[in-house]
Amino acid sequence: MSNAIAVAGVGMHPWGKWGRPFVEYGVHAARAALTDSGIRWSDVDLVVGGETVRNGYAGYVAGSTFASALGWNGARVATSYAACATGAQALDTARARILAGLSEVALVVGADTTPKGFLAPNAGERWTDPDWLRFRLLGMTNPAYFALYARRRMDLYGATSEDFAQVKVKNARHGLENPNARYRKEVAVADVLGSAIVSDPLHLLDICATSDGAAAVVLTSLDYARRHGIADPVRVEAVSTVTPTFPNAVIDMPLLATDHAAGGAPERTFKESIAHAAYEEAGIGPDDVDVAEVYDLSTALELDWIEDLGLCKRGEAEVLLRAGDTTVGGRIPVNPSGGLACFGEAVPAQALAQVCELAWQLRGQATGRQVEGARVGITANQGLFGHGSSVVLAR
C-alpha cells in the first residue's frame, strides 16, 4: 500500500535581502504555489507554517500567521519548528493528516528574513544553553563547525581547497538561470581561493550566506489529485524526520561534545541515518536516485552529504565531483538549483525550497538547469538539536 501523496503545486519568493516582513514573502510563495496547483485558497483545509525561534521571531511566525495573511478560510492549522529541517517536519505533519484522511488539501509555508553576518544566539546570559555557551566559552561560530568537517575531508581523504572551490563553481553555474536564486553569477576557482579565510580551511565563498526568502508547497491526497484533473503529479514518497540514535558520535552544531560512544561508533552516523530512513520508507536505494538537493551550508558539506546519501562510498565524493558526475548533465547531478551557494540560507523555508526544486525537475520545468529524464529525487538537510530532514519525490 502506497503512502504517497501528491505535490499539487510549488512556489517560492526569490531569495535575497529585501528588507520586507517575512509574512509578505510567505504569502507570495503561497499564492505562487496555489496558482501552480490550480487549487483555490478557499479549498485548502490545512495550513502548516514553519517557524524559526532565532532572532526573536518565536511566536510571530505560525501556520495561522500565513492563514490570516491569506484571509481566514476556516482551515485547520499547525506550526512546525525543527531549525533548518522545519520545512520537512511541516511537510510530514501535512502528509500525516492527508494519509489519515483528515485533510485533503494542505498548504505548507516557510519564510524567513535574516540579519547580516554570523548567525548569533539571542541576547541574555544562558549558562545552560549550548547554543549560547559555544559562543561564550569557545567563540565557536557556525562556519567553525563546517570547517571541522571540511578539514577531516582533507586530512582523511585528500580533499583540497580546489575541490571545495569546484563545488562552488559548479553550483554557481547551476543557479545562473534560476529565477529564485539570490546569486546568479559565474564564480571561478580563483575567486573562491582568493576570498578571505573565515575558518580554516573554508574561505568566505565556501560558506553560504543568510537570506530572506520563502517557499510553499500544496499537497493533496492522490485521490484528490485524480478527481481534480492533476494528471501525473509529482509524489512525495518519503519524509524522513528522524532524530539521532545514541550514541551520536559525530560532533553536531551547536554542541560542545559528542555522546559517549563507549563501544565505538554506531552503525550509521546521524546524517547517514536520515537518508537511510528516507530510502527505506520510499522502498528505493541510492541507485534509483536521478537528482539530489543537499544542504550545502559549506562547499565541503555538499561532499559529505553525497556520501551520507550513499551516492558513492565514504571518501569518494571528490572523485564524483572531479569527473563532473554531480554537474547537470552528469551521472547524478547534485544541487541543480544552485543550492545554498546561490540562495543563502532562509532557515524555515529551506527544506521546502529543496522540494520545490525537485518538483520542477521531475516535471521537466527547471529551465536552464534541467536534469534530463529525472524521475526520482531526494533532499537532505539537518537542523540544529537533532532534526533530520530528507524527502523523496518521484514521478
Next chain:
Amino acid sequence: MTTSTPAVPGWFTTGDEPRLVASRCTSCGTLVFPPPPPEAASFCRNPVCDGETHEPAELSRVGRVWSYTDAQYQPPAPYVPTTDPFEPFAIAAVELPEGLVVLGQVAAGYGVADLAVGAEVELVVETLDADESGERTIWRWRPTR
C-alpha cells in the same frame, strides 16, 4: 591582586594536570560532557538505561585531534574579545580514550599549522577573559609535540 576562577564551575579541574569533569551515570556508566548542573535532574542519555543519578568523573587529559579549525574573524557576542584588534585563535575537536569528542580552543601560541587529524593533544587551563572582578579560565587543547 586578581582572582582566577573557572568560567564555568565544575566542568574542569585546575592545577598542574587539569582534567575535564564529566558526569557519569551511576547505573550504566554513560559519561556526559558538559555535566549537567549538580542540582539538575539527570536522566541518563543512554536510551536503554533508566538511571537518574550521576557522579563527577574526570576524563583523560590526553586525546587525539578529531578535527580542527580557527576563527579568523571575531565571533559575535556573547564571545568576549580579549584583544583589539582581534587575534585569530584555533579550535580543536578532540577524541578522548573514553569515547567522547570534546571541543575546545587551542592553547595560546598554537595555530592550525601545529595540528593534524590524529595528532596528540593534552588539556591545559588558560585565561579566557578578564574584567575588574578577575580572570576567568577555560580548558584548552595543547599539542604535545
